[in-house]
Amino acid sequence: MESFLPVDPLSHFPIQNIPFGAGIFSDSTEPRCVSRIGDFIIDLKALEEKGVFSDISSKPLFSDPALNTFMAEPKNIWRLVRERIQSIFVSTNSTYKDDLALLEEVTKRISQFKSTIPVRINGYTDFVSCKNHMINMYTILGKNPADIVNENWARMPLGYHGKSSSIVVSGTPLIRPKGQSFNRELSQPVYGPTQKLDHEVELGVFLGGKPNKNGEPISISSAEENIFGYVILNDWSAREICLWEMNPFGLFTGKNFQTTISPWIITPFALEPFKAPFEPQDPIPVEYLQEPNHAGYDINFETFIKTESLSEPFKISRSNMCDLYWSPSQQLAHLTVSGANIEVGEIYGSGAIASKDNINGCACFMEINKGGRVPMTLPNGESRVWIEDGDEIIITASCQGNGFVVGFGEARGKVLPSI
Amino acid sequence: MESFLPVDPLSHFPIQNIPFGAGIFSDSTEPRCVSRIGDFIIDLKALEEKGVFSDISSKPLFSDPALNTFMAEPKNIWRLVRERIQSIFVSTNSTYKDDLALLEEVTKRISQFKSTIPVRINGYTDFVSCKNHMINMYTILGKNPADIVNENWARMPLGYHGKSSSIVVSGTPLIRPKGQSFNRELSQPVYGPTQKLDHEVELGVFLGGKPNKNGEPISISSAEENIFGYVILNDWSAREICLWEMNPFGLFTGKNFQTTISPWIITPFALEPFKAPFEPQDPIPVEYLQEPNHAGYDINFETFIKTESLSEPFKISRSNMCDLYWSPSQQLAHLTVSGANIEVGEIYGSGAIASKDNINGCACFMEINKGGRVPMTLPNGESRVWIEDGDEIIITASCQGNGFVVGFGEARGKVLPSI
Incomplete structure (x- = not known):
């Protein structure tokens, strides 16, 4: 199919796409x-x-x-x-x-x-659904990645609710968040701008259709009826704030300050030709999470950094939606398993998507810098451990068709100093 | 002050109240x-x-x-x-x-x-801010309560975001939630209706006024400008589901299924005569959480159970807002410390409120039953470890004035079997 409107062959938005x-x-x-x-x-x-x-x-x-x-x-x-x-x-x-x-x-x-933000967002959930990301994080934290299969993570798409009010559209700057963390040298909590600002490459899923009633879970077989479409999602994170606050009640102010999404919602219809299998799951999930076709889409993510001194954005990683372990349908079935009702306009994030390549396929700085130990060198000689003021993070995503691309555009955000 | 409208002296709603x-x-x-x-x-x-x-x-x-x-x-x-x-x-x-x-x-x-639900709620956060509740939970879990002062809990009002769509008004039944938990005897996860359904007595805080901009925290000195009013909040919980899912990312499907609030929002103006100090905090909080007047209101909470066989509700606990360790202003300052923006119509819960009396001042069944070990005997001889189908939980709250009561009415919900 071709449009009479001129479309660059590299455009993310040919007539095969039709985003909203x-x-x-x-x-x-x-x-x-x-x-x-x-x-x-x-x-x-x-x-x-x-x-x-x-x-x-x-x-x-x-x-x-x-x-x-x-x-x-x-x-x-x-x-x-x-x-x-x-x-x-x-x-x-x-x-x-x-x-x-x-x-x-x-x-x-x-x-x-x-x-502008394409949806009035009235609910936000973030999952943690990529095994490669978990393996990288376990390795960094000195834990044994082989243990993951024995833990809750391998049994259900773990997640937490986030702050929907702070979701912004691509291009919105991020003011470096402040917060409380624990300073080991001083042996006490300190307050100030985060020193460990990070991004996470994620796929966002927008919900629509007929919401379930409270008390009536959405079954995995009908989950796709409520998936309106997909965006790129950057789950900005303040690592030392997360670390200090998350045990035992979970992620809160280290995540809730801002989340950036790409402006165009890509529909399941546009993505249908790019359907691709996930790896089989082992152990086999509990009944309500079993799906006949454990698949996603062949969506390639690329992440770039543009510092103020760099002449152009520098690619720091690539990964693919099929690097996920838990699918969007499994996530929705789990989100509502307790009977929680969804609303039209909710969004959920897939969790950081890393490939098996733990050098070039990282989902965040923490994976690239091995927990803060290995600085990244940029082409102009600059070095980065964490994201600095003035840096811009740009995430793109696209599917390569036969002679055309179905893409997401980008989710970009530049970091400004704390107020 | 007296109204020409007739008001029972025990009414929660004299002209001194004027709830919305x-x-x-x-x-x-x-x-x-x-x-x-x-x-x-x-x-x-x-x-x-x-x-x-x-x-x-x-x-x-x-x-x-x-x-x-x-x-x-x-x-x-x-x-x-x-x-x-x-x-x-x-x-x-x-x-x-x-x-x-x-x-x-x-x-x-x-x-x-x-x-009806008095507000279109577009954000929900739940804090864990009562030291007595923490002490009870530590004791139940076999941990040393003296350790609490050395942990993150004593340094900031820990919290997590919840699912605002599932907040319902008093009187709405609760369909027993299903979910995944870990069965120790079978050494594997199981799926089904929760066997450990619980309530939590909390105070809910509704936000209004001029929201902060993203990136600009609300200071503790101005927090009260955004507090529109207060309700009773029952944070229903499925304990074994929470236990299995919460480490490391936090509370999710064990909490997100339903939260019940009382229908009348009680204003700070009505509560002003009941201002009462909290216990001093030790250790002294980090700067952004320090408030000149660490106080709440002398609000008495009472919780009742009404089973299908009981002829009338039976009181199972009482506690007071001043049993909280972290105040609503501290909670709001912490919620936004990272720059997270609030919206008009958000609500946050105080966390379970228990008194120092760990027999009659419990905030939930888990405290009463000492982690499932001690059944409660009701006046008609029935016994309860956790909340059963057909049981109704009723929480009331009120302030005793000089010749009048300023009250909240009640937050009630009856449990129906799983679908």
């Missing part, structure tokens, strides 16, 4: 729901006002400044809307192609657009 | 914002439409079906509205007192009313 997002056009102040082909932003509200979706839904789907109203529809509506957008911009349809005035009413150039 | 809530009148289907004196429900939207608040706010405060719009106003507006309500219903004001038709337009009997 929100943002503000330069002639407006209100965010609106959009899609994208190449560098053309598709105004979904304008399309809706032309009646393009009137046979799909009698209710307005895109008069909301974020995607929540659309996300509350069932999966079949998401699919039909996506296919309708494709059908309008496919090269064989001349309606908009041959009417430039009409085309301009429903599309804008990306230079006239600024992304 | 929301609910549905029997002649309507839409929730609306309300207050209460005795068994009279005050329709705040109706009062607003009469222009009663027009000199206080030019914007509508109560056209919202929940309190969020009002809560977003600054503390001084909350105070003025409360005082205005008092001035309308005080016995010396004849405007509404002497005009029964007018009075009926703005008040309804409680029999014509059903409480």
Whole structure:
């Protein structure tokens, strides 16, 4: 399939993608729901006002400044809307192609657009679901990685709830967090800006569709009905703050300050051609976590650092969604196993995704620096143990198709000094 | 101060209280914002439409079906509205007192009313802030309670984020949660309804006012500007599920299934006469947690069980807000120390509140049953180790004034079998 809108062959957003997002056009102040082909932003509200979706839904789907109203529809509506957008911009349809005035009413150039957070997020959960990441962390902490299979981690997707209010869209700076940690030399707690700021490469999953009722878990077989789409998620972490606070009640202020997501939500329909198996699970999970097809998508993540002195971003790692051990469906089944109800607009993170290559496939600085012991040398001779003020972390993700790419764009954030 | 509306001397809601809530009148289907004196429900939207608040706010405060719009106003507006309500219903004001038709337009009997969740809750945090509770738990787990002062718990209000979507209003049944736990006899994880269902007596704190910006912590000196009011909070817990999942990432599905709150939000103004000191803290906290006046309110909590065979609720414990070690202001300063931003409508729980009396002052069944070892005998001869299907847990809270009570009503929930 090809669009009449020009698309660079390396673009993450060919007509095969059709992501959903929100943002503000330069002639407006209100965010609106959009899609994208190449560098053309598709105004979904304008399309809706032309009646393009009137046979799909009698209710307005895109008069909301974020995607929540659309996300509350069932999966079949998401699919039909996506296919309708494709059908309008496919090269064989001349309606908009041959009417430039009409085309301009429903599309804008990306230079006239600024992304906003695409969803009003009312819940955030973060999982820890990558075995390679666990092995790296165990090794760093002097524990035996072989023990992992005997622990709770290998039996269920462990997770914790996070602070949804502090999720921001790519491009938002991060003010270096402050907090309390334990200073071993002084033998006492100290307060100040984190000295061990880190990132974590994750996949974010947005929930939509019909929420479950409180008390009624979502079964693994129906979990995909509630998965609206995927984003890149950077789970910024303050390592020494986490270390001091997490035992026994869990992660809190070392994680809750900010989480960065990419602005475009990539749908399961766009990712379907890239379906790829996860490694088989051993031990076999408890019944409610067993799925017939233990699979994800062949999504390649790449992480870059751009310091103020570097002339261009420097790649520090790569990994793949299929490096995960627990799948998004297993995560959702576990999140709700107790009967917890979800809401439309919730997001959960996969947990840090590391490949088996513990040099080039790390999910975070802590893995790269082996717990703070091994500095990383950048091409200009600079060295980094942890993320410093002025550094920008950029995570990209994409799937390589046959002659096209389905990508996520990027989740980027620059670190500013503490206030 | 006295109201011309009749108030039972034991009522939790004299004119000295003026709580805020929301609910549905029997002649309507839409929730609306309300207050209460005795068994009279005050329709705040109706009062607003009469222009009663027009000199206080030019914007509508109560056209919202929940309190969020009002809560977003600054503390001084909350105070003025409360005082205005008092001035309308005080016995010396004849405007509404002497005009029964007018009075009926703005008040309804409680029999014509059903409480709803008073706030659209978009964030939930639970702290663990009571030293007595920690001592009881350490003793049960075979640890030395004297060690607590050397641990992170004594240095900051430890906490974790919870699932705000599963917070329900008093009266909502709890469907017994299912989950995964580790069966020692079988030496493997098992899945099923929790066998160790528990409650926790907590104080909930609702946030309002002007939220902080991401990156800018709320200082302890300004924390009270963001505290809209207080409710009773029952942090239902599935103990064996918590135990299996919590190490190392924290509490998750053993807590996220349901949390019950009382329907009426009690304001700091109503509680002001009951200000009472906490015990001094030792060790002295790190700077950002130091407060000149380490105090709470003299709020007495009582917890009851009503089994299907008991003719009336049986009291199982009592404790007081001043049994807490960390104050609500310290909790808010810590929640945001990293720069995490709050939103209007967030809630946080104090953590289980136990008194020094580890027999009659327990915060939960686990303390009463000494970790499952000591059954409780009820007046009708029934025995309980954990909460069983059909049991109802009722928590009340109140402050004893001079000739009146300022109370919270109750947070109640009956346990139904797993689905």
